[in-house]
Amino acid sequence: MDRFYIDGAWVAPAGRDTIPVEDPVHETIIEHVPAGTAEDVDRAVAAARRAFPAWAAADPAERAAHLDKLHTVLAGRADEIARTVARELGSPMKVATAVHAGLPLTVLRSYADLAARPLPEETIGNSTVVREPIGVVGAITPWNYPLHQVVAKLAPALATGCTVVLKPSEITPLVAYLLFDAIDAAGLPPGVVNLVTGTGPVVGEAVAAHPDVDLVSFTGSTRVGARISHLAADRIARVALELGGKSANVILADADLTKAVKVGVGNALLNSGQTCTAWTRMLVHSSRYEEAVELATASAARYTMGDPFDENTRLGPVSSRAQKTRVRGYVEKGLAEGARLTTGGLDAPVPATGHFVAPTVLADVLPDATVAQEEIFGPVLSIIPFADDDDAVTIANNSRYGLAGGVWSGDEERALRVARRMRTGQVDINGGRFNPLAPFGGYKQSGLGRELGPHGLHEFLETKAIQR
Known part of the structure; x- marks a missing residue:
């Protein structure tokens, strides 16, 4: 786990710094992952940008087939996923199996199905209204549901024809490596999905502020969500935010x-x-x-x-x-x-x-x-x-x-x-x-936008009117 996944290959990071990953039960260091830099983010975004035209133009059935293959590969590793989350998060195995491994597989399955049925075009008078993928998505995910929150962003982004640069939490990054092993085994086209680990102030901010990232999808604290909103607003980029709660x-x-x-x-x-x-x-x-x-x-x-x-x-x-x-x-x-x-x-x-x-x-x-x-x-x-x-x-x-x-x-x-x-x-x-098919998201300071199911697709689409 000393590399990033960029442009369809495991590549060395630009720097040598690493981040320790702790087992919160035994208070021991179980692994180190690279501490990415803005240079690493640049490489990942460039790869996603190169891959975008072909992936966006691909037949929906082709994208659905890729997601279906990824689901098959990932499902075969469900036990390894649960054990990894149990180690890096401390989640009891029953919860790790049912929720941390089971839920993302359910969500991924739903988007493999939805990818094959793109949102229909709409006719309004002399206009045809179409939906098109927004472009490169920067996904920044939290530590508390380390695979589910990744899949809830990555799957609909890929289903709609977007490409992705993922920055997982540095506290629980190990399950993201399992996911990208599965992505590699499933044969997704190079550059469609890219992984850069690192801290929020370095990698997270580089993703959020990057001029070639068209949408930043973030899950985490309201405080950090506000910071990401400011970074994206400076370049008039869209954000989707799933933030705190006090239900x-x-x-x-x-x-x-x-x-x-x-x-x-x-x-x-x-x-x-x-x-x-x-x-x-x-x-x-x-x-x-x-x-x-x-x-x-x-x-x-x-x-x-x-x-x-x-x-x-x-x-x-x-x-x-x-x-x-x-x-x-x-x-x-x-x-x-x-x-x-x-x-x-x-x-x-x-x-x-x-x-x-x-x-x-x-x-x-x-x-x-x-x-x-x-x-x-x-x-x-x-x-x-x-x-x-x-x-x-x-x-x-x-x-x-x-x-x-x-x-x-x-x-x-x-x-x-x-x-x-x-x-x-x-x-x-x-x-x-x-x-898992119902829209998920919040009012007030709990965020902007919705995840999951058909509503989750809308965050990754632009709307175009064509007049005839």
Whole structure:
């Protein structure tokens, strides 16, 4: 893993600097990857630019066939993908297998199918409206879902005829190398997909500011998303941003409380709470509040921490020592602002090594409290009471974010009315299952644009009107 993938080949980086990749469970260095430079980005973008005309002009069936072959190759390596994510992220194997390996394969399969069915032309009066690939895409992806977030950008970009330069997170880059081994084995044309690893301030900024990158697709923090927007705006380039979240899980008085709380806790703690869509605010009707607190406390306490390869492990570490310090700081802040600790917390026992934070439940959290407003990105759940449906909607919308959410009620139409009033990109009613074909993205500071399914194709297309 000492090379980049550029123009269909593994090539040496311009410099000699490397970045260590840590196992967050054992706190050991398991690999090094190259620290790319602006020169490396220039080479990758140039390769993508050369490859673009032929790939854009290719028959949709040809592009679909390439994606289908990639899916076949990658599916054969699902176990290796899961084990790699378990090592570099610390994700328990059950989650690594089902989510980190399984979900991107599902998304890739969907785009292999969609690639063969391009969006139809539209006739408006004497105009024919066509869609064309935007060009070279700079994809900058995060560490928390290191393969899924790559595939969610790469697959629709390739399906529409775009070429790609990928900068994966330097914290979890190893699974990207597995992907590019599969890309090489699948025989995608040279330059269509390129890999440059490195840090955000160097490689990420070089990609975002590059004059030959037509679209920057970024997933990560709102702070970095704002920086990328500025870099792209300086050259009037498009951006697609999937950013932070502080999602509310609204449990109405007539809900199946046991199920709502259990599923809600599982959602908040998935991936050690390092999920942008996590329902980290549990809003419960005051008449059932204390019962919900007891259920949430008991449920969270059953999440056993440990080695990801131990089948009893339900909660892995957070990604790094810095992230552990950050999460613990939020817990401390929540307690200082009056929250009631019901399980976990700063003094809870955790494994002797590893960046572990105990699953933590904070009750009696005020809607404007720091832990109710800021994205913690760790296994911390805040529980907030509400008086009625209007109050619940007000609290749920009291956030600068708007990415996801949930509503629980014995009356589905009532739940739907509440869901329609929530200012957020996705809402699950009574635990509605995730749909990989539905548009994914946020309101407000949670981002711009949508990923997944047919809606995810639009981000990578330009619209042209031809008059006759």
